[in-house]
Amino acid sequence: MxxxxxxxxxxxxxxxxxxxxxxxxxxxxxxxxxxxxxxxxxxxxxxxxxxxxxxxVKVCSRCGNVDTVDPCTVCTDTRRDQSMIIVVEDVSDLWALERAGAMNAAYHVLGGTLSPLDGIGPDDLNIRPLIERVSEGGVREIILAVNATVEGQTTAHYITDQLAGLDVKITRLAHGVPVGGELDYLDEGTLTAALRARTAI
Amino acid sequence: MxxxxxxxxxxxxxxxxxxxxxxxxxxxxxxxxxxxxxxxxxxxxxxxxxxxxxxxVKVCSRCGNVDTVDPCTVCTDTRRDQSMIIVVEDVSDLWALERAGAMNAAYHVLGGTLSPLDGIGPDDLNIRPLIERVSEGGVREIILAVNATVEGQTTAHYITDQLAGLDVKITRLAHGVPVGGELDYLDEGTLTAALRARTAI
Missing domain, CATH: 1.10.8.420 (RecR Domain 1)
Incomplete structure (x- = not known):
């Protein structure tokens, strides 16, 4: 003014x-x-x-979630299957997956993705604590729920490599047609993935 | 969640x-x-x-503006022409007009418009203090800068009636084509008003 x-x-x-x-x-x-x-x-x-x-406000020292207690509400929730860890880039992804309410698992928040151009390496992310969590045992499955971007996928590959020697199942989110989505508006990559991963009715 | x-x-x-x-x-x-x-x-x-x-935060007891002092910054600004009062519905209108920066006047905030259906009568608005401000003398012009809606115009008429006996010039904002606006997208009322109020080049 x-x-x-x-x-x-x-x-x-x-x-x-x-x-x-x-x-x-x-x-x-x-x-x-x-x-x-x-x-x-x-x-x-x-x-x-x-x-x-x-x-x-505190960042959970175990999983990287944002909470007012440490360890966070999710990490201390005994009704959750703590042997299953969903790995996400950001706290907002954790919240989004919880809204879907499809899983009753634990989480691990990376705090970003690997991005050499921006100078973001493995030590800038919450990756080493994830490897340690798995090394301690008791973890059955790691679900890599990173974004379907180049950076997200690069980060997923890196984590998969790091977990190589450990006895843990590693999975990723399915690619396909978004529920409610129109084919006409989808990119070729998504359509190809959806066709390849087609399921019997 | x-x-x-x-x-x-x-x-x-x-x-x-x-x-x-x-x-x-x-x-x-x-x-x-x-x-x-x-x-x-x-x-x-x-x-x-x-x-x-x-x-x-305080509401100015003189003009209805929102400020941290009472009377407000606008009312005590001696560089403003306090003999000219721009009447607006809301504080946001005052701020919008000040951003335009076209006038160096005082203001009066009504706090809404007359709306019998919603039970909003003259006593629910900041109208009586406006009449008093004018009655005290020293006010040359009242510019009714209310919205060009039915409620705004009804309120403007009511205020004009109330000020009838007092020695003050009453004006309203011009109607016309918005600057940068395209004729094709304007309603008939605006176009008619713009034609009637056409000016010589």
């Missing part, structure tokens, strides 16, 4: 809100006004929730 | 973020993870900024 029309504290709030993914400079202003209008129901509680998250 | 995969404090944060306009349940999770990853640069400062805004 050319001239100041509100207090610096409110401008600061707008500035910080604009850095939240999903919000831009314009929607940050709208969000700030909404928060101010809902001062008691939203602005206050959200500020407190952020303060509390800031104080309490 | 079917089963808990993270701490209740983080779930609470996601729940509250989902209520911010521009964010939904899914983008709230993404936003929360981003905030946690940028704990020092974003989560902490944003929490503090919200707390500070919560403590300090």
């Amino acid at each position: 050319a001239k100041r029309v509100t207090g610096p504290e409110i401008e600061k709030l707008i500035q910080l809100l604009a850095k939240v993914p999903g919000l831009g400079p314009r929607s940050a202003r709208r969000a700030a006004l909404h928060l101010i209008k809902k001062k008691e129901q939203l602005l206050g509680p959200l500020g407190l929730a952020m303060g509390e998250a800031y104080d309490k | 079917a089963k808990r995969v993270t701490g209740p404090e983080i779930e609470k944060l996601i729940q509250l973020l989902a209520k911010v306009p521009g964010l939904g349940p899914r983008s709230a999770r993404r936003a929360a993870l981003h905030l946690i990853k940028k704990k020092e640069q974003l989560l902490g400062p944003l929490g503090l900024a919200m707390g500070e805004a919560y403590d300090k």
Whole structure:
């Protein structure tokens, strides 16, 4: 704004809100006004929730999940099959798979993918602790649920190599047509994979 | 999520973020993870900024603007022409007009529009203080910058009636083709207004 029309504290709030993914400079202003209008129901509680998250958030030293306890809720959940570890790139992938609710397994969050061009090597990721987890025994299967990108697949290969000598089954997610997807919009690679992995009806 | 995969404090944060306009349940999770990853640069400062805004935010008792001082920055700005008042529905309209930077005037925020169906009458809006501001004298012009909706125009008519006996010029925003707009996409009302208000080149 050319001239100041509100207090610096409110401008600061707008500035910080604009850095939240999903919000831009314009929607940050709208969000700030909404928060101010809902001062008691939203602005206050959200500020407190952020303060509390800031104080309490921890990265699980075992699997890399984000939680307020360490080891995390997933690692200490005795109702989960801890002998099955789903390896994901990011915490958001863990959350997405949990929403699907298809498995009752443990997780391991890599924190990214190998990317030599960006200078990201194996030691920059949470890979060595995964190998250690498997070495300790008690792990039956590793499901590599990395993204179907070049970096994701490279990372999957690297992990497979590292686990080579250990007595563990290694699997990856199936490729195919997304449920609800239209063939016409799919790329050739996906269609080829779906055809090759066709199943009997 | 079917089963808990993270701490209740983080779930609470996601729940509250989902209520911010521009964010939904899914983008709230993404936003929360981003905030946690940028704990020092974003989560902490944003929490503090919200707390500070919560403590300090005030509605200007003179014009209805949102600020941390009362009267607000706009009302006490001596470089502004305080004899000219731009009447807007919402604080966001004030901010939008200030971004345009076309005027150097004072403002008056109504806090909505008349809407008998929703039970919003004149006393629910910041109209009486506007009449008082004008009655006190020193106001030369009132620019009714309300939305070009039925409710906005009804509100403008009501305010015009209320100001009838007072010595003040009342104007409204021009109707016409938006700058950069294509005629083909405009409604008949706008085109008619633009034709009627045509100007010599």
